[in-house]
Amino acid sequence: MTVIQNITSHLSVKKAGIAGAGGLGSNVAAALVRSGVGHIVIADYDAVTESNLNRQFYFEDQVGRLKVEALRENLLRINSRTNVEARSCKITARNAQSLFNSCDVVIEALDSAKEKKWFAEWMIAHFPFKPLIMGSGMAGYGSPETLRVQRSGNLYICGDQKETDEKLVPLLAPRVIMVAMMQANLALQLLLKEKP
């Protein structure tokens, strides 16, 4: 077996949970599927809009469709053998357990800081031993050196953690996708930790 075959066969039995299918979630999902992660659970309640196309992994002809359904289609075009569980729902205390219980790693890819905080606290309380990879701070362009990973136990935070004014500093593809790739890269590192 070659090294890449060894990695993909190891990843093929792993399951990644992704909370949110926006700029972070859609791009993380694509990178994980390309790497060979066999099982993906993705939850989001939104539909694709025109303004999403500047950074999210969707296409013009998918505007108006549910994100999780459009994403599932795109992911299966990369690797049709991937098991993609697309859940069109808002993540709540009622469904979070069943969504992420069987995941080896969970990626937080929500939009608002309030939702991020709720989700992190819920995960720490209910799944303290499951790695949670969050994204925080990625607006604007330039300054790639400010993007970093902070670790606190099983919690990992990717981004610059800098507050900006949404109207003055918009979200653009490169920095959003860089943070998404930091999250995907960390997920692979954690999933491949016990690789033989």
Place this chain on the structure above:
Amino acid sequence: MIITLNNRKETFSQQEMSITRIMDQKSFHFKMLIVKLNGILIPRESWPLTVVRDGDRLDIIHLVSGG
């Protein structure tokens, strides 16, 4: 006291301090924060009463909208 704040050693002249005082001194003035002391999540209402001592590990994470 010397503590580990966000994975870095930090020295304070006081022997013990509340989480709120450390935040004031180190200028953490954001709205959405996650605070962990020695790995345990500390809710916002407990910050003024929670005492940090020499050798403790304090993690303060800033959550920003956008994703």
